[in-house]
Amino acid sequence: MQPEASDLPWRTSSFSGNGASCVEVAITEAVIKVRDTKDRAAATLTFRPDEWEAFLAGVRHGEFDLVKSPDPC
Template sequence: MQDATLTWRKSTRSGAAGHCVEVAAVPSAVLMRDSKDVAGPVLAFGDAGWARFIAGVRDGEFDRPRA
């Protein structure tokens, strides 16, 4: 979904390396995209899916294994 009226935000904790995602809210979903590929694919989460995703992030579910 590439809509010029969307307000995309990224975390203030994102560093200069640019390894970030951006989010935008629409009435029926929270949208997420790669900040390095703004014309690329967009994920859409409903309320329950967004809550589960955020809980997984907080719990470290998506952390990369350390070598």
């Protein structure tokens, strides 16, 4: 049985500023959960540890970097 979301150790990145428009992550031995700080009662995304590690590897390698549009001028 998975713990209730309110019982998890939620963390927000230190890069998130005031934390009002960010995501929080709760990491347990069995699952990693992600939720929106603006609506903590809404559904959470749930990942297995191997899925989370694959996501983090992609982030570290720039796979999710925003693509800047060419200047139209």
